[in-house]
Amino acid sequence: MNIQLKYPEEAKMKVFKRPVSNFFPVLKFLALPAVAAAIALSGCNGAANGNSLLNGSSTSSTSTTGSTTTTPAAKLTLLLSSTNVSATSAVNVTARVLDANNILLANKAITVATSSGAIANISNGGVTDASGLVTFSVTAPAGATSGSITVTVTADSIQQTATLNIMGNTAASIKLGAGNGVAELDTTRWEVPYNALVTDASGNPMPNATVQLTITPLNWYQGYFYVPTGATTWAQHVSSRIDCTSGGNCNPATISPSTTLVTDSTGFVTFNVIYAKSFAYWADVSVTATTSLIGGATTDTMQFTLTGQAAVYKDVTVAPPGQCSPFNSTPNQFGTQTIGSTTISTGC
Incomplete structure (x- = not known):
């Protein structure tokens, strides 16, 4: 069966006479997704390359x-x-x-x-x-x-x-420290504890660093201890102070256990300054600690007066050790002083 569709001429004219502009809404609708996709791709320029x-x-x-x-x-x-x-x-x-x-x-x-x-x-x-x-x-x-x-x-x-x-076992800093106590080593000597801390450039403690210690006399004093009238402790009379020179009786103290020590795991060395009880309050000394570092050495020095236990100088019935300075240039000239019912030697 053949079916033939026929369009009247008027109908054909109506179709083709429709303005082209009437088709624009359809074209716009079809174009929007493509435009949006293009914009999206353009906006993803960085993200498309993986940059953020x-x-x-x-x-x-x-x-x-x-x-x-x-x-x-x-x-x-x-x-x-x-x-x-x-x-x-x-x-x-x-x-x-x-x-x-x-x-x-x-x-x-x-x-x-x-x-x-x-x-x-x-x-x-x-x-x-x-x-x-x-x-x-x-x-x-x-x-x-x-x-x-x-x-x-x-x-x-x-x-x-x-x-x-x-840097190895070298250091950037060394610092001396001390306590505030005087210990009796034996019946004739005092000892005072000291330490030195070695640290690296970052402030960390340096184990196994070698520390050299030296003790140097600075001043010595002439004079004597006496008991002022009505006092309950001994008082010191200083007649002169003399700058020390090396040698002779101007070396009143020593360092123990050694003048060469090695720091422990905490970066410390500990040592004692030892001296005769009779030198207490009659001499000033300095202790210097030295350790090596890249290109040279670093040091720290502490100056102090040799001292004794305070209790010894509070008993006015017993003459203290070094009642007369061991650095006096003339022989000791003792007098006597009566305190209560006790007569003691005094003066030099």
């Missing part, structure tokens, strides 16, 4: 394979917490990786090597974080006292190095 803003910095994390990126590294910088390193004082290193557009490169694997010493605490398994950073620490070999360590960091074909100076 993080903490105010651009971070590149494009073309990742597994947990690392294949975007090549273009720049690498190293930041050091210090340029001095020892076996007990680590240097913290921060590696920063950027791409060719100076954008921080996340998920980039790096390698770290040193010419000696040890590497520890590598962050994120050696892969840069969202800020393009990897941190790690370096320490010197145990027992090393001089030299340097070269740190090498590599990201793709980019390599950066840094040099650390080995």
Whole structure:
């Protein structure tokens, strides 16, 4: 069966005479999705490349394979917490990786090597974080006292190095300290405890550092102890003060157990200044502690008067040791003084 559709000429004219503008709403409707898609793609220019803003910095994390990126590294910088390193004082290193557009490169694997010493605490398994950073620490070999360590960091074909100076068992600072007590070593001698603390450039205690100690006489005094009328303690009368010169009776004290000591695990050495009881209050001395460091030495000096136990000078019925100064230039000239029912020697 053949079916033939016929359109009257008038109908044809009506169809083709319809204004073209009447079709625009349809065209606009069809075009909107395409335009919107084009705008969306244009707005995703950065995101399409994997770039985003993080903490105010651009971070590149494009073309990742597994947990690392294949975007090549273009720049690498190293930041050091210090340029001095020892076996007990680590240097913290921060590696920063950027791409060719100076954008921080996340998920980039790096390698770290040193010419000696040890590497520890590598962050994120050696892969840069969202800020393009990897941190790690370096320490010197145990027992090393001089030299340097070269740190090498590599990201793709980019390599950066840094040099650390080995401090070893050397120090940056030494400080003397003392207590406030005088101990009786035996019936004829007093001893006073002192210490010295050695620290490195970071303020950490330095074990196994060698400390040299010297004691130097400064002044000695002439005079005597006496009991003022009505007093309950001995008083000191000084007739003259004389600057010491080396040798002779101007060396009233010594250091024990040795003038060369080695710091313990806390960075301290302890020692005693020992002297005859008769020298108490009649001499001034200084103690100097010295330890070595890169390029020289560092010292600390403390000056003080040799003293005795206070209780000895409160018993007015017994003459104190050194009642007459051992540095008097004339023979002792003792007189007597009656205190209550007790007569004692006094004066010189």
